[in-house]
Amino acid sequence: MTVAIKVRSAIERSSWIRRMFEEGAALIAEYGAENVFDFTLGNPSMEPPKAFHRELLRIAEHPYTGMHRYMNNAGYEETRAAIAGRIAAHSGLPVKSSHVVMTCGAGGALNVSLKTMLNPGEEVIILTPFFVEYKFYVDNHGGVTTEVWTDPETFQPDIDAIAATINDNTRALIINSPNNPTGAVYSAETLAALGHMLERKQAELGRSIYVISDEPYARLAFDGNSVPPVFKYIRNAILVTSHSKDLALPGERIGYLAANPAMDDAKLFMEGAIFCNRVLGFVNAPALMQRLVAVLQGESVDVGEYQTKRDILYKHLTRLGFSMVKPGGGFYLFPKSPLADDVEFVRQAQKHNILLVPGAGFGAPGYFRIAYCVETGIIERSLPAWEKLAKDVGL
Ligand code: PLP
DSSP: OOSOHHHHHHHHHTHHHHHHHHHHHHHHHHHOGGGOEEOOOOOOOSOOOHHHHHHHHHHHHSOOTTTTSOOOTTOOHHHHHHHHHHHHHHHOSOOOGGGEEEESHHHHHHHHHHHHHOOTTOEEEEEESOOTHHHHHHHHTTOEEEEEEOOTTTOOOOHHHHHHHOOTTEEEEEEESSOTTTOOOOOHHHHHHHHHHHHHHHHHHTSOOEEEEEOTTTTOBOTTOOOOOHHHHOSSEEEEEESTTTSSOGGGOOEEEEEOTTSTTHHHHHHHHHHHHHHTTOOSOOHHHHHHHHTOTTOOOOHHHHHHHHHHHHHHHHHHTOOOOOOOBTTEEOOBOSSSOHHHHHHHHHTTTEEOEEGGGGTOTTBEEEEOOSOHHHHHHHHHHHHHHHHHTTO
């Protein structure tokens, strides 16, 4: 066998994703795409803003020598400066281009950050429910994940529980707001409390503990709110993000990491991150996309559309008796499963052509995830199916 035991085991553990995909494809073949309500993937149905296509055309019509060549591993200076300027304006901190590395998506930024900071066996705290890839990413770089539940009433981080878990082997904490899968947006008060607790713990233990703030949904906050700037509240913070969701470009693999200028060993960390970006094989983020996002920092998809989708589903499902925390952003709902066995509930939903992901996939059995980044028409057509499903499971 030429596949490593560890990889085989990982494939086995995540085989339900493939199974669901195959079953979904079979349903579409039988009933037609318009009659299958696929809420499984966080793949936005929205198109990028018009300004993206305008810039794309402009660059294509005015090619210049060297535009497709290798560059500095950290990325183009103008792109890093545009991003740094935006973060500086938002956080009030002196973020410069030297604090930014362009990466292949937020996934790339997470891997580069983890590789840069982890010694073998060091612990990374992740907050349950979590984005399942975190476990694989931490393992990629020899780290060990420790799961700490968020407050199930709000899905906000439980600061005392995190404090109780931190030990002299803890290197990092990953936070994610707006959250996948819960849609929770962490408040400024929560971030401030987290920042204070971490300063106390770091002084106590005499070691740096980094917060990796994974924010690909940061511009998708609802109800007129915005996501508080992590650098303002947490000193040892690294922001990792992408334009996969806010510009609807997940296939283009364009993201970045940024270090808080006030963080411990910021200069050394940036040197490490630029090196890791290279040796992980990404080398640099896609050149054309870097050119584009440099001038699109003020653009975003219409967040109002996601809010409308949330409102339709949240209103309908709560009326039917489903119980859930109202999301403040992103494009996911994470209701409690009406059946104790969330996998069984997802199977019941499939009988009504509704495709969902069981909470077990996010470390949270007893829940299920709805990714509502689909056409609003699909959501509307799914409403009667939800009604039948609710009856079936005794709501
Ligand atoms: N982090 C979270 C919480 C996500 O939901 C995703 C993608 O769905 C990623 C990171 C990866 O984003 P990217 O496609 O930019 O690598």
